[in-house]
Every structure is written in structure tokens, then in C-alpha cells.
Amino acid sequence: MSRLKELRKYVDAEINKIEDPDKRTSAIAHLYGVSLAATMIAQKRGMDPEVASMAAMLHDLYAYKTGSYDDHAHKGADLAREILEKLQLTDVAETDAICSAIYHHDDKLVVDDPFDEILKDADVIHHVMNDLSKEIKDKELKRYEALCKEFGMK
Ligand SMILES: [Fe+2]
Numbered sequence: 001m002s003r004l005k006e007l008r009k010y011v012d013a014e015i016n017k018i019e020d021p022d023k024r025t026s027a028i029a030h031l032y033g034v035s036l037a038a039t040m041i042a043q044k045r046g047m048d049p050e051v052a053s054m055a056a057m058l059h060d061l062y063a064y065k066t067g068s069y070d071d072h073a074h075k076g077a078d079l080a081r082e083i084l085e086k087l088q089l090t091d092v093a094e095t096d097a098i099c100s101a102i103y104h105h106d107d108k109l110v111v112d113d114p115f116d117e118i119l120k121d122a123d124v125i126h127h128v129m130n131d132l133s134k135e136i137k138d139k140e141l142k143r144y145e146a147l148c149k150e151f152g153m154k
């Protein structure tokens with residue numbers, strides 16, 4: 001089994017503990033949606049798509065587990081580290097890269113390391129493209145416009 005598949009198995013089991021079926025569905029849709037977007041963006045930018053995808057699978061897990069978005073990026077990075085150290089799927093550098101991306105993922109107005117930027121952009125892609133009829137959040141608009149340009153979309 002690939003390590004992405006193995007991580008997804010773990011995340012699926014955690015998400016399946018959510019009792020509300022609507023919340024469960026949107027959690028799954030978001031994590032897998034961001035994971036796919038992260039794969040594409042990493043591939044395009046010449047970075048590791050598998051590690052980017054793994055970061056995406058874990059990025060909001062803290063919020064889904066606790067039901068709170070308070071400081072979820074920073075707390076989520078700690079949770080991700082715990083999980084990755086337990087599962088032993090990544091080396092130290094990969095674990096650090098994943099946790100850094102999760103730590104910074106809510107800072108959409110700031111530009112961080114190129115690998116951190118993949119997760120932020122993938123998150124924005126899913127927020128916007130999951131339903132194009134919804135208004136784009138102010139803090140995500142610039143990033144979305146830059147992505148449209150990068151990917152040749154109007
Ligand atoms: Fe988030």
C-alpha cells in the first residue's frame with residue numbers, strides 16, 4: 001500500500017468518528033479536494049506531490065476532531081506531527097515540511113516557503129472551486145487570481 005493510501009486510511013477512520021453525516025461528508029470532500037489540488041500544484045511547481053498531498057490530508061483534521069477552528073493551523077501542526085511520528089511513513093525532513101505547511105496554512109495573506117504555499121493555494125482552490133457560485137473571501141481573492149493566471153484560467 002502506498003504511504004498516501006496508508007495515511008488516508010488513518011484519516012478516514014478519524015473522520016468517520018464524526019457523528020453528523022453532513023459534517024462528515026464535507027470534511028471528507030474538503031480533505032480529498034485539497035489533497036488533489038495540492039498534488040496538481042506541487043506537480044506543476046516541481047515539488048513532491050505525494051508529500052504535498054499528505055499535508056493536505058491532515059491540514060484541517062484538528063478542526064474536524066475538535067469542532068473548533070480556533071488556532072487550528074498551529075494546533076493542527078502539532079497533531080500532524082503526533083500522527084506522522086506514530087505512523088512512521090515520512091522521514092524527518094518530510095514530517096517537518098508537512099507540519100510547517102499545516103502551521104502556516106491559515107496565513108493566506110502572507111507568502112511563506114514554496115512548499116508551505118502549495119497547501120495554502122490548494123486550500124483556496126477547494127474553497128473557491130468546490131462551488132463557483134459562492135462569493136470568494138477577501139483574504140483568498142488575490143491568491144485565487146494568481147492561481148488562475150498560473151494555470152491559464154480566466
Ligand atoms: Fe484550515
Ligand SMILES: [Fe+2]
Nearest residue numbers: 030059060123
Ligand atoms: Fe482547509
